[in-house]
Structures are given as structure tokens and as C-alpha cells.
Amino acid sequence: MMRTASGDALTGLLLDLFRLNSLLVTAGDRLVAPLGLTSARWQVLGAIVAAERPQPVAWLARDLGANRQNVQRITNDLEREGLVTFAPNPHHKRAQLVILTDKGKQSFKAAMDLQAPWVDDLANGIAVKDLKTVHRVIRMLREKLEGDEDADER
DSSP, X not given: OOXXXXXXXXXXXXXXXXHHHHHHHHXXXXXXXXXXXXHHHHHHHHXXXXXXXXXXXXXXXXXXXXXXXXXXXXXXXXXXXXXXXEEEETTEEEEEEEEEOHHHHHHHHHHHHHHHHHHHHHHTTSOHHHHHHHHHHHHHHHHHHHHHHHHHHO
């Protein structure tokens, strides 16, 4: 079956996004390795920081667009390292809330301090309007795919 011109263009974009994701994870791992973190741990810490209030693992996984079991495993690792702690959830007996410890806050801040010059260097030479356009397109694709997931659940 033949694809449309848009389908061909999107296929090329998606293949580059897969490669970019792999490169970003590798670069993130290298960046935060001196802090005892990985990209995955850093992402989970970021989701905890971004949440307006403590959330259970399932909600963090949803916010990350990630598998709940993987986020649970990472969160358990973070707890063993003293970066997060679990607290009772008044709304659910088994789904404990994940709370960042002071050590977790310090680790996340240290990671973001490393990220700032790295990302500034990476963005150097790329027009802000171009970055915003790419961001808008990626968000539109994500929203379409999330809509497909919602339809599948019904």
C-alpha cells in the first residue's frame, strides 16, 4: 500500500525521532552518571517535582507516558537510594504516595544544574521559532496518539 506524501514525511520524522530518543537517553545517562543517576531515574524525579502534590506511581507513569511497572521499579530504586520515600495515600490503601526527600531534591537540582549549559549548547544555532514549531508538531502527534489510546480503552 502506498503512503501519502504526509505519511512519507511523517515516517521519516518518526525514524529520526527514534534515533534522537536513543541519543538523548545515552547523553542523559552520561550527563547525570556522576550524580549516581540515569536518564530514567532523572525523568521520574522530574515527574515528582513537576507534580503539584504527591502522587502514586500509576499517576507518575501516566504523566510520563510510561509503563507503570517500569516506573514502580525505578521508584523502588530511588527509595533504596534515599531519594524518595513512600507515604500513605488517604484515597487508596495500596497506592502509596511518592515523596521527594531532601537528598532527592538536591540530586534533581544538581542534574538540572548540569542540564542547563548542556541544553543551551545543544540549542545553539537553532532558531527559537523552529524549536517551537517542532514542539507544536510533536505535541499534536502525541495528542492524536493519546486520543487513539483513549478510544482503545473504551
